Amino acid sequence: MSTRYHIGVCSLHLLLFSALINVLLQAVEMNAIAVPSSSCYVFDNSSHIIDFSSWIGHPFEYEEKGSDLVVQFCKDVESRSQVGYVDFGRFDKFNYFVSGSGHADFVQDYYNGDLTSCEHSYDKLGRTAQVNVMCRGCLNGQCKGGLGCICNITHESSCRSCTVIVDLAIPCEIQGPRVFKGFTVGFHPRSWEIVYNGLTQLGYEKPHRAFSFSTEQTSLVLYMTAIASLSSFVQKPIIQVFPENGLEVKVSGSGATGSYPTTLSPSMLMIDWRCDIARDVPYAVNVTIPVADYEPINFFLAKMCEKRQDVQGDYMQGWATFGILSCLFIVGSSLFCCGGFVYKTQVQGQRGIDALPGMTLLSACLETVSGAGHSYPRAEGFNDAIVSEASWDRPSSSSSSRPTRIPSEKNYGSI
Structure with a gap:
């Protein structure tokens, strides 16, 4: 019984939340001055x-x-x-x-x-x-x-x-809102796909799935122009996201700082958005541009979020950390090699390849892998061989008068 009660309460809260979102969207949508359905x-x-x-x-x-x-x-x-x-x-x-x-x-x-x-x-x-x-x-x-x-x-x-x-x-129609004529918003400096002559174009007066932007498009640049004599009336834009959680939106550019747009120098409103929560219904991003003494410019941008997108800064931070650690490893290895080489040449008196740090360990590994056996013959081995040979074979006079020389050789594995 309690489970059903909780399910019913959750469903009621969900319905109330959806109704509230619809009311807010309709309230904001009423402020949008959309272009009439006809040219009359x-x-x-x-x-x-x-x-x-x-x-x-x-x-x-x-x-x-x-x-x-x-x-x-x-x-x-x-x-x-x-x-x-x-x-x-x-x-x-x-x-x-x-x-x-x-x-x-x-x-x-x-x-x-x-x-x-x-x-x-x-x-x-x-x-x-x-x-x-x-x-x-x-x-x-x-x-x-x-x-x-x-x-x-x-x-x-x-x-x-x-x-x-x-x-x-004829009896004329009722006077409508005051429009900021000459104001345009488009995807290029000389275009007006979103707002033309102060009127929001069809497809952007409310969220439309057909006019939504894809999940992969993480940034968008809007160009705004206005009549130079009235450009000072344009104020900073206001961004609202519906629903509030799930889509992170950041704005930048000259348009976001309140720069005055003109036809010769359009202002740019750069929008960076990232999907935190995936959903089937597109998110609604409402852009409101207040204009002094006129009705505000209002339009909607729909953003699809089919999957969650990671923060781009995490990748950059990871690569930066990897680069710093790599540099530290290279510098440390170089200092270690140089210090070991100087120590062996000055203190231990070794020369050539023997003075390189780690050569002894490398030689031992190579000998083990190659199976060379005794790379450094011991002196006792040579003496035992001479004694055993003298026990059963009598050396000649010529050999006895001439000392036997034992060659001194070193084997470094396969080197």
Whole structure:
């Protein structure tokens, strides 16, 4: 009964811990200003983002003589009649949605339209349209309430282009957070894979397994750039790891010390991470870069830890210890050999190879291995041989008058 109770308590604690991690991730994720899912967004004059994604494709029609002008919001501008459709332009996805001036709050440009009646135009964009978006309604007071309407249209034609200008009144969306425009974060000095124009790109607004870094990648370098006039607003980054235990993260570089990034001299944020605990789910590393008077730059880096990684410094420390011990052994051996050689030559009076330290022991070992037997004949052996020889063989007169010489020889094993 007690075992089941403990198992139940542990499971409950695990569930509570997982729920707490999810809440923290969601709380941090809300601060990340991710790029909208569509290109139908705009920055107002105060750098606040306004997302019009819910208006994509909504039609606004304006009746004219013989034809009707239709604006499909963030898609195209057309002139519809019995003859057919005449395309005045399609919405461009590369930031042709900007803040306006005067009576227009925002301006949309539509390019690459139908070339009908503009065959002699030198403008490669052909028929174009400009939509002036007004959030306060029409100037003439019409089109009150509802989803808005077209207040007025103006046709302009020249030898270079055919353009229609449309005044469109709609209730604008709620103002979003203030974005630090011009700020980028990428893997190269002139790239912006993670943050572009102050907006966190898809894949880094929250931890994604598909965008995670492998276990073998132990270091990462991020390059940050900003407009030079606003670079002093950038502050030191804040690093948070979820879960807290299991992944060791260290940051360095000019970006970590609060250096001001510019387009000409990007600052580097070097991240060194090491896996202490292996797990199937990637670790989430949240990088928050505070910006004065703006919303902070926030993005996530996912790190896989399929195995535990040892500290790189341990290997370096081991090799350093081995090198020091090797040097001490070589120096000690050299001093021992030199000291022994000097001692044997000056004190014992030995010369040549006999003066080398350890030669006697080496000679004995070599004799034992080679089986040479008596390497140093003793004097008693020679005398016994002479006596035994005299007992049974009488030496000649010539031999008796001449003393017998015993050769003196030394054998050093196989040397």
